[in-house]
Amino acid sequence: MRRLAFLLAVLVLTVLSQIGGAVLILAWLLGRALPLTARRRGLAVLALFAALYAAATLAVVPPLAALAGRVPLPCRAEPGRPVAAGSPLYCLLNRNYVDPRLVPLLDALAAAMDQAHPGTVTLYLDANFPFLDGMPLAPHLSHDDGRKLDLAFFYADPGGTYRPRSLRSPIGYWAFEQPGPDDPQPCNEPRWLTLRWDMGLLQGLYPDRPLEPERTRAALAWLLAEGPRLGLEKILLEPHLVRRLGLSSPLLRFQGCRAARHDDHLHLQIAP
Numbered sequence: 209m210r211r212l213a214f215l216l217a218v219l220v221l222t223v224l225s226q227i228g229g230a231v232l233i234l235a236w237l238l239g240r241a242l243p244l245t246a247r248r249r250g251l252a253v254l255a256l257f258a259a260l261y262a263a264a265t266l267a268v269v270p271p272l273a274a275l276a277g278r279v280p281l282p283c284r285a286e287p288g289r290p291v292a293a294g295s296p297l298y299c300l301l302n303r304n305y306v307d308p309r310l311v312p313l314l315d316a317l318a319a320a321m322d323q324a325h326p327g328t329v330t331l332y333l334d335a336n337f338p339f340l341d342g343m344p345l346a347p348h349l350s351h352d353d354g355r356k357l358d359l360a361f362f363y364a365d366p367g368g369t370y371r372p373r374s375l376r377s378p379i380g381y382w383a384f385e386q387p388g389p390d391d392p393q394p395c396n397e398p399r400w401l402t403l404r405w406d407m408g409l410l411q412g413l414y415p416d417r418p419l420e421p422e423r424t425r426a427a428l429a430w431l432l433a434e435g436p437r438l439g440l441e442k443i444l445l446e447p448h449l450v451r452r453l454g455l456s457s458p459l460l461r462f463q464g465c466r467a468a469r470h471d472d473h474l475h476l477q478i479a480p
Contacts, residue, residue: 223346225301226337227269231261265302273338278305278354280338281314285329285373291318292373294331294360294380303345305338307354309478313438314357320430325423329373333358333380333473347403349467350477355441359474361385362423366416370423376414377472382407383414385471391448395465402466425453431476432457444475 214236221228239253270280283299285292291314298304306314318330334345336354345351351358360380363371376383384407387393395404431440432455444463449471450456463470 225303226339226343227264227302228261231264232257235260265300269302269338273305276339277307278336278338279308279311280304281306281311281332281335281357289315289318290322290329291315292329292331294333294375295378297379298332298334302338304332304335305354306335306357307478309439310335310355310357310476313435313440313476313478316434316438317427317430320434321423321427324426325370327372328362328370328423330427331360331373331375331380333360347468349403355478355480357476359427359476361473362420362427363417364420366418368418368420370420371417374417376417377410381472382410383472384411384469385419385446385449385452386411387446387448387471391451394447394462399465403468404465405468421453425455428453428455428460428474432459435459435476439478441477441479444470444477446471 214232218229218232221232222230235253235256238256239249242249242252244252273279280299281293281304282289282291283293283296283304293299293304314330314332318328321328321330334348334351335357336351337343337345341353343352348356350356358380360375363374363376365371382405428443428445431443435443436459440459442459442461444461446469447462450460463475
């Protein structure tokens with residue numbers, strides 16, 4: 209049972225962070241060499257894992273990822289660069305790596321949003337792992353080559369005032385903007401083997417934090433107008449939100465009914 213639990217922990221950490229499983233194995237090997245009782249050795253392995261994982265995330269992974277053609281996005285907004293991770297988890301789990309060509313696109317969008325609406329911070333969600341093209345970022349079907357990036361919507365308080373750096377759900381996903389009765393709904397029929405989860409039980413748990421349409425529309429309009437010269441290939445967004453925001457462009461695509469819903473975030477993709 210201990211071996212099974214250990215293997216399961218390695219698998220889960222690999223799926224979540226790519227490097228976590230390898231770091232846990234290294235910590236276990238080092239812990240076995242220590243002359244300790246079984247209980248103390250277990251605590252030592254946990255301490256070693258935490259120290260090694262932090263060291264790898266901060267000092268080892270970024271330069272190695274750069275050699276592989278990926279760079280980390282900033283975790284916090286800085287003066288002159290109003291971009292941040294929507295949750296610390298994205299940086300902690302090494303899910304904030306992108307093809308370097310995505311960086312100027314995101315920076316230019318954030319600068320334009322801050323210039324048009326001072327105090328606006330552009331939040332990103334899942335990006336990509338630091339290594340290995342072809343290893344998807346679960347639960348996404350893509351996000352496996354550095355060219356994909358999810359952006360959070362902009363939100364307001366119940367009175368309509370913009371809330372900087374705010375999400376509706378703790379991680380930015382699964383708080384859906386529900387379509388109205390007259391909106392396009394292309395996925396009403398049930399399907400097997402789909403990642404289009406409605407998460408109905410969660411929807412009532414989120415705070416009353418409506419979509420801030422002015423900034424969300426402005427961000428999309430800027431991407432549609434300026435994104436192609438910076439390599440933007442497409443944006444995935446649900447049809448009912450495209451209609452609600454009054455937008456139209458061949459860059460706006462529907463991801464299909466077997467992929468995750470895209471009315472809780474924007475999915476950007478640059479060309480190969």
